[in-house]
Amino acid sequence: MPDMDRPTLLSTLGTLTFGLVLPIGLICAFTYLKTLIYYQLDVRNRPDCKEDIQIVRTPPLIPYAMPGLGSTIAFSNQTVGSFWAFLKAQADRYGHEAFSIILAGKRTHFIFSDDGVSALFKSRQLSRAALDRQLAVNVLGMCKEDSFKAFPDRNDEKEKMTTERLHSEHLLSSAAVNLLTEKFMETFRAQLDDDIDLTDGGEINLYDWLWHRIFRASTTSLAGSKLLEMYPDFDVDYRAWEDSLLALLFGTPRLFARQAYRARDACVEKLEKWLQTGYQHPVKDGENPDWTPYSGARIMRRRHDLYKQRDLSIHGQAGWDLIFLAGILSNATPATGWLLMHILSPTSTFDFRSRIMQELQSCKRSNGSVDIPALTRLPLLNSAFHEVLRLYVDLLVVRQVDSSVALRTHYVNQGEQVMAPTWMTHRNPAFFERPDVFDPERFLITDPETGMLSYSTAGLGGKYFPFGGGHYMCPGRVFAKQEVLGTVAMLLLNFDITFTKFVKHTKGGWEAAGKNDFPTIKNGFAGNQVVGIEGVMRVHIKRRPSVST
Numbered sequence: 001m002p003d004m005d006r007p008t009l010l011s012t013l014g015t016l017t018f019g020l021v022l023p024i025g026l027i028c029a030f031t032y033l034k035t036l037i038y039y040q041l042d043v044r045n046r047p048d049c050k051e052d053i054q055i056v057r058t059p060p061l062i063p064y065a066m067p068g069l070g071s072t073i074a075f076s077n078q079t080v081g082s083f084w085a086f087l088k089a090q091a092d093r094y095g096h097e098a099f100s101i102i103l104a105g106k107r108t109h110f111i112f113s114d115d116g117v118s119a120l121f122k123s124r125q126l127s128r129a130a131l132d133r134q135l136a137v138n139v140l141g142m143c144k145e146d147s148f149k150a151f152p153d154r155n156d157e158k159e160k161m162t163t164e165r166l167h168s169e170h171l172l173s174s175a176a177v178n179l180l181t182e183k184f185m186e187t188f189r190a191q192l193d194d195d196i197d198l199t200d201g202g203e204i205n206l207y208d209w210l211w212h213r214i215f216r217a218s219t220t221s222l223a224g225s226k227l228l229e230m231y232p233d234f235d236v237d238y239r240a241w242e243d244s245l246l247a248l249l250f251g252t253p254r255l256f257a258r259q260a261y262r263a264r265d266a267c268v269e270k271l272e273k274w275l276q277t278g279y280q281h282p283v284k285d286g287e288n289p290d291w292t293p294y295s296g297a298r299i300m301r302r303r304h305d306l307y308k309q310r311d312l313s314i315h316g317q318a319g320w321d322l323i324f325l326a327g328i329l330s331n332a333t334p335a336t337g338w339l340l341m342h343i344l345s346p347t348s349t350f351d352f353r354s355r356i357m358q359e360l361q362s363c364k365r366s367n368g369s370v371d372i373p374a375l376t377r378l379p380l381l382n383s384a385f386h387e388v389l390r391l392y393v394d395l396l397v398v399r400q401v402d403s404s405v406a407l408r409t410h411y412v413n414q415g416e417q418v419m420a421p422t423w424m425t426h427r428n429p430a431f432f433e434r435p436d437v438f439d440p441e442r443f444l445i446t447d448p449e450t451g452m453l454s455y456s457t458a459g460l461g462g463k464y465f466p467f468g469g470g471h472y473m474c475p476g477r478v479f480a481k482q483e484v485l486g487t488v489a490m491l492l493l494n495f496d497i498t499f500t501k502f503v504k505h506t507k508g509g510w511e512a513a514g515k516n517d518f519p520t521i522k523n524g525f526a527g528n529q530v531v532g533i534e535g536v537m538r539v540h541i542k543r544r545p546s547v548s549t
Helices: 004-043 082-094 112-124 129-136 144-150 163-170 174-194 206-223 226-230 233-244 243-248 259-277 300-307 314-344 352-361 379-392 421-424 477-494
Strands: 098-103 106-110 202-205 394-403 406-407 410-412 417-421 443-444 453-455 495-506 507-513 537-542
Touching: 004 082, 004 443, 082 098, 106 112, 112 406, 112 417, 112 495, 129 243, 129 314, 129 394, 144 314, 163 174, 163 406, 174 206, 174 300, 174 477, 202 206, 206 226, 206 233, 206 537, 226 259, 226 507, 233 243, 233 259, 233 314, 233 394, 259 300, 259 314, 300 314, 300 406, 314 379, 314 477, 314 495, 314 537, 352 379, 352 410, 352 477, 379 417, 379 443, 379 453, 379 477, 406 443, 417 421, 477 495
Parallel strands: 106 417
Antiparallel strands: 098 106, 202 537, 394 417, 406 410, 443 453, 495 507, 495 537
């Protein structure tokens, strides 16, 4: 091949580049124009609905330019709420309550009508096993064989134990949940008692301080004390993995997410060794304690029995334990942070904290502990808790379409997938007044005869579903709620906590913010459940000497 001078080489490269870019550009332009025309015809050709006629239609497909990729890039925007704002604009403009996109090559329907969401929860034509297996492989590092064992298409009716039965017995029964909460509160309180700095008091970053203590208490109450004794830095690996969970789920190549894969592998490896240690210290025959240092709560031992029943490898067992811990930890902790910050914030109504404290006093025992069952009945506290979930949950209920079905007026085809986004319903002004405002009294109800207050989420159906719905509703929801309320009560009843300042991140680093600069939502992928906290609330905390601890 003869040598070429620099101008000739640049010219040749330019010609080759143009030769590649031009056809790609033409393909993208043609794809966008074609899908735009179909979209406009679809959204505008919408017959008027009559009360006695149900018109079933396939949700309109949002136009896109890149074949196969579709709207994946737009959906992956990590400014929380941006994609939902776009979808809401389409809904307001055209009057539709469902839209479709091409997401990683698959047609995906977003349904946000309350009757459509309710139908999604009840439908037997929708499932989650295939999506769970994708999570098992990408997020938990399971091999495909283990993923099918952990998440089969159908449960074997001959199985002695299933995840549904296990969760029903150990996560949804009042007696079992109360035991878990009791252990959590015992461990959480022990950390506070051991912290001598709290006697003299000091200033802290509220959420960061809280995260580490809730993590240790939750992990210990579920998995026993041995895990954190073996790996005191387990929280570091876990937090890095948790922050990258959705990036892993979407299949981001290892080259572009090395830290995420490193954290995942470290978590699974540590859980493997913890499992092996626990199996070397089994519970004696005939005994069934509520909790042991090596295996934790009874539900963990029952889960490990299920793993053996399904012949999961030790690597697969560790991965399944990781996602179980995440189901308990990843949402309860930020929910506690948001609730505490609103109670303590100078931006809240002047009497909000005093009314919460008045309620909490009725649940305080003489030894400084908290009556948890009584706590779950407090009207304002529970209304505020549900308001946190309404405003700060960005949950995507995802289902695979096993056979074509009409979800009320929305028709979906076999092989497609359906998503119900809480962001669209929880912030819908037709469902909730001033939906972008935190209103702790939103779920309060006044008895017209007695004037007594209570709280309720009844009648909200497909409008409000922070824990999902139907067959796959979060089994840890009762324990998570008791964790959140118990933590808030323990801190507010036993410590003097006063707001100091807000701190925000700027280009120059962290700096003090004004008293109205309440922390905002942290960037992340859509569907990140309870959203992260961007910004810092600093408070002064000091143990109350009058309380015996």
